Amino acid sequence: MSSVEEFRSEIRGWLAAHLTGPFAGLRGRGGPGREHEAFAERLAWERHMAAEGWTCVGWPEEFGGRGATIEQQVVFHEEYALADAPARVNHIGEQLLGPTLIAHGTPEQRARFLPPIVAAEELWCQGYSEPDAGSDLANVRTRAERDDRGDWVVTGQKTWTSLAHDAQWCFVVARTEAGSTRHAGLSYLLVPLDQPGVGIRPIRQLTGTSEFNEVFFDGARTRASHLVGEPGDGWRIAMATLGFERGVSTLGQQVGFRRELEALIEAARRNGAADDPLIRDRLARAWTGLETIRYNALRMLDGVAAGAPGPEASIGKIFWATWHRELGELAMSVLGAGGTVAAGEPYDLDDWQRLFLFSRSDTIYAGSNEIQRNIIAERVLGLPKETRP
Numbered sequence: 001m002s003s004v005e006e007f008r009s010e011i012r013g014w015l016a017a018h019l020t021g022p023f024a025g026l027r028g029r030g031g032p033g034r035e036h037e038a039f040a041e042r043l044a045w046e047r048h049m050a051a052e053g054w055t056c057v058g059w060p061e062e063f064g065g066r067g068a069t070i071e072q073q074v075v076f077h078e079e080y081a082l083a084d085a086p087a088r089v090n091h092i093g094e095q096l097l098g099p100t101l102i103a104h105g106t107p108e109q110r111a112r113f114l115p116p117i118v119a120a121e122e123l124w125c126q127g128y129s130e131p132d133a134g135s136d137l138a139n140v141r142t143r144a145e146r147d148d149r150g151d152w153v154v155t156g157q158k159t160w161t162s163l164a165h166d167a168q169w170c171f172v173v174a175r176t177e178a179g180s181t182r183h184a185g186l187s188y189l190l191v192p193l194d195q196p197g198v199g200i201r202p203i204r205q206l207t208g209t210s211e212f213n214e215v216f217f218d219g220a221r222t223r224a225s226h227l228v229g230e231p232g233d234g235w236r237i238a239m240a241t242l243g244f245e246r247g248v249s250t251l252g253q254q255v256g257f258r259r260e261l262e263a264l265i266e267a268a269r270r271n272g273a274a275d276d277p278l279i280r281d282r283l284a285r286a287w288t289g290l291e292t293i294r295y296n297a298l299r300m301l302d303g304v305a306a307g308a309p310g311p312e313a314s315i316g317k318i319f320w321a322t323w324h325r326e327l328g329e330l331a332m333s334v335l336g337a338g339g340t341v342a343a344g345e346p347y348d349l350d351d352w353q354r355l356f357l358f359s360r361s362d363t364i365y366a367g368s369n370e371i372q373r374n375i376i377a378e379r380v381l382g383l384p385k386e387t388r389p
Contacts, residue, residue, distance in 0.1 A: 007072045008079060014054065015083040023048070030087025031256070033207040033358035039166065042086045046120040056094050056118050063102055063110060064118035070301055081255030092163065093117040093124040097171055099244040104229055104237055113169075113190065125164040127172035127191070127215060128238065130157060136371075137173070137238070138182045142217065144174040144189055150224040152176075152189055154197075154217040160365065164200050164213040168193055172217075173238050176231050186234035190226040197221065206357040208347045243313065245366055254294055257324060260355065261286055264331055267352075273334045282330050289323045296320075314372035314380075321362040321369065328356035 019027060023045050029037045049055050058073040059065025068076065088094070098117050101110050116122035132139055142156025154174055164170065170191050177185030193200070197220035202210035229237045265283055268274035274283070296316040331352040332339045343350050349357070363369045377383040 004069075004071045004075055007068070008075045011054070011076055011079045012083070014052070015079065015085060018048065018052070019083060019085060026086040027084045028086070030089075033205070033209060033211070033354045035087065035163065035211040036209050038086070039089065042089050043120065045086055046088065046090050050119045055090065055120060056098060059098060059102065059114075059118070063098075063114050074301070077253075078255055081253070081259075084259075089163075089166070090117065090120045090123060092126055092167075093122065096126065096241050096245050097124050100171075100237065100241045101228065103240060106225075108225060109190075109228065122169055123163070123167045125161050125167040125170045125193075125213075125215075126241075127158040127161060127170040129160045131159055138186075138235070140173055140175055140186060142172065142174045143178075144172075144176050144187060146224075147221075152222050152224065152227070154189065154191055154220045154222065156217050158215040158217075159212075160203070161200075161213045161215045162211055162365075164193070164215050165202055165210070170215065171228070171241070173234050176234075180232075183235040185232055186238070187231050188228040188234040188237040189222055190228065191217070191220060191222045195220060206360070207349060207354050242367065253320070254290065254297065257290055257293070257320070257327070260327060261290060264327070264334060264352075267331075268334045271334070271336075273336070279330075279333060282333070286323070286327055286330060289319075289326075293320045293323060314367070314375040317367060318363075318369050318372045318376075324362045325359045328352075328359035332356050 023041075026038060026041055026045055030039075030042055031037075046055065053066065056063075056065040057068045057076050058070075059067070061067040066072075094117055098114060101113060105113075113122070117124070127142075128137055128140075130140060130142060132141060142154065142158065144152045144154045147153050152174075154172060156174065158170075158172070161170070170193055172189045172191045173186055174189055175185055176187040180186075191198075193215075197218045199216040199218070201214045201216070203212045203214060204210050205212065261283075264286075265274070268279060268283060273279045293316070296319055300313050300316050335352055339352060339356075342348055342353070367375075374386055378385050
């Protein structure tokens with residue numbers, strides 16, 4: 001394996017050489033609130049990356065990855081963001097499910113599901129949240145029962161399911177033990193979406209787009225062999241997946257945050273908002289906050305190196321989510337009254353308006369701020385658990 005700087009030079013050179021021709025127009029496309037942009041073209045780009053060996057770089061070589069070190073993975077995500085390369089369409093499979101199967105799946109599950117993720121041939125979504133189990137995931141009511149062949153029959157509803165309308169598979173947390181409550185009796189199932197008994201309904205967001213979906217299971221089926229871990233072990237597996245979700249890719253995310261902040265500072269200079277001492281103070285606080293986000297993420301990498309981030313990752317999630325939401329609010333202050341007017345009909349938003357609206361969800365998805373504070377209090381500080389009715 002090459003050194004970190006050699007690896008940086010390699011990925012930087014590859015991106016410069018390949019984000020050209022038919023892929024040149026993809027720079028900056030996609031991302032939060034813009035997942036609908038050029039989806040087919042971004043999928044083609046993802047498959048081009050796969051053919052060149054640039055997907056799943058952190059996976060062990062035996063599973064189709066490059067076996068990149070933590071430092072090299074950080075470099076990959078940073079250089080990808082610095083190149084303004086298009087938002088990935090295979091993030092959930094590559095960063096969430098794949099590492100979960102490598103850590104907890106059977107050899108048969110790895111052989112079946114990992115190669116199509118590496119090749120970007122099968123896309124995944126995450127079936128966690130429900131209408132009554134959003135931040136409180138342990139309140140899951142979707143149920144799965146064994147049929148006479150031992151396979152699973154799934155009935156229930158999931159919501160806020162990112163990219164379900166483009167996915168072929170969903171990893172689903174379902175209650176498999178009748179009468180069980182809270183964390184007990186949950187199982188982690190891999191469920192195909194292209195089958196009778198599955199309905200997907202997009203949720204229209206404030207941005208006017210529909211990245212999120214409701215997914216309805218009405219007797220949907222999946223094989224007995226598509227259970228990850230043991231029956232009733234779903235909570236542990238689900239928490240492992242959430243740990244991987246807060247891994248090294250967050251370093252690349254921060255490159256995007258820095259680009260947004262620098263652009264906002266320039267906008268404030270152009271329109272005179274930077275002359276306002278209160279705006280200048282908020283911009284300075286945003287800069288120092290971004291530095292803190294980076295240091296939190298680097299500290300978290302010790303947990304990543306150990307296999308999955310620990311509960312300390314919750315600190316980073318709270319901080320970056322709150323920072324980004326406040327950046328959207330700051331953008332509206334910089335733009336002034338003009339920022340409240342759509343650029344065109346019927347609902348044409350500019351980048352700042354989209355940032356403001358979509359970032360409202362940052363403190364909710366992937367574990368709300370309230371839940372992260374509970375995790376920090378209980379698992380990091382050792383405080384008594386919250387009283388539940």
